[in-house]
Amino acid sequence: MILSIVAIVVGLILLVWSADRFVDGAVGVAQFFGMSTFLIGMLIVGFGTSAPEMVVSVLSALNNTPQLALGNAYGSNIANIALILGVTALIIPVVVKKEAMTRDIPILIAVTALTILLLKDGNVSLIDGAILLIVFAGITAFNIFTELHAKHKRKKDEPIEAPAEKVSIVKSLALLLVGLVLLIVSSRMLVWGAINVAQALGVSDLLIGLTIVAVGTSLPELASSIAAARKGENDLAVGNVIGSNLFNTLVVVGIAAVITPIKAMDADVLSRDLPIMSALTLLLALICFPFFKSKRAKAARKTNEQFGFGRIGGALFLSLYVAYLVLLGIQTV
Structure with a gap:
């Protein structure tokens, strides 16, 4: 018991510390390469914090239980939107830039629609898995190309200014790597204790499975999103969720299907998890529109055309996540 309590305390301290280092490293990498923190949030923070889901996907496929990959991926996506953005918005209003509203969230909706189309027959074949992986590669390439084009345009249009203090890429990458590893290790310590x-x-x-384990698998994303929002890096927090959901939907499920095609899918995935994940994705898009945004987002939009939501939206998402856990509990009993 004492060892478990120590694990909880040490894990919590490490989780908070490593989340700060991880965000600092991600921001440093973004500054060094002249990229937006949103893209870094998608590519590095979102994909990096989804590493545990990726491991579970590969191991479940190799053990001939690829169904676990589906539940893991879609359950994580539900937690990313409802739990992580919900808690983050309760701490500080979530602000979403126009580019995310017009490009990245619609891409996430389109990917969700593609998932529904591929899974409607109750199977995820090797070809389906290959399609998901190809789409992921295409989206990643598109985002990088778009960002490079925007960077070139900014350099061309903006006046020449005094060079900013040079960011150490070695230090930033070290913070990023150490932060990510400790995020995962500390979350596991916390859950174990x-x-x-x-x-x-x-x-x-x-009850342990529906609360501690369910929330524990999302602790890296939750901690990094809260740390990013607290530091004013809202792009990083939102990019983390969008990137993680894209990674889970396309790569986690895609690799599992390529290794071991998923046949005779669990009916609950089609009747419960996939519809809930889809509804939350659409709600994320709707709630970010101007008539749903917080006062802070309203003020930001006057100059930067930003969208977002505050504590009311956060409470809505969090209540929906609690309702989802209750539904799981009722159906499991």
């Missing part, structure tokens, strides 16, 4: 304490207190395995 919390499970042991809960079991010692007589909490049921079902």
Whole structure:
């Protein structure tokens, strides 16, 4: 019991510290290469914090249980939007730039629609998996090309200014790597300690699975998003969620299907998880429009055409996530 409590305390401290270092490293990389923090949030933060899901996907496919990859990916996507953005918005209003509203969120919606189309027959074949991976490669290339084009345009249009203080790429990459590794390790320590304490207190395995384990798998994304928002890097927080969801939907499921095609899919995935994930994705787009935004987002949009939502939107997302957990509990009993 004492060891478990120590694991919780140390894990929580490490989680907070590593999230700050991870965000600092990501911002440093963005500044060094002249990229937007949103793109870095998608490519590095979003994909990096999805590493645990990726490992689970590969191992489940190799163990001939690829169904786990679907539940892991879609459950993580639901938590990313409802839990992570919900909690983040309760701390600080989430601000989404115009580019994300007109390009990246529509891409996420289109990918979700493609997933529904591929899964409607109840199978994820090798060809389906290959399609998902190809689409992911295309989206990644498109985002990088678009960002490079925007960077070139900014250099051409903006007046020449005094050079900013040079960012150390070595230090930034080191912070990024160390932060990511410690994020994953500390989240596992925290979950392990919390499970042991809960079991010692007589909490049921079902409740532990629906709360500690469910939230624990999203701790890296949650910690990095909160740290990014707290530092004013809202682009990083939103990019983290969008990038992670794209990675989960396309790569986590795609690789699992390529290794071991998924046949006779669990009916709950089609009737519950996929519809809920799709509805939350659409809600994210709707809630970011001007008539849903917070006062802070309204003020920001006057100059930068930004969108977003505040505590009311955050409370809505968080309540929907709690409702999802309750639904899981009811259906599992």
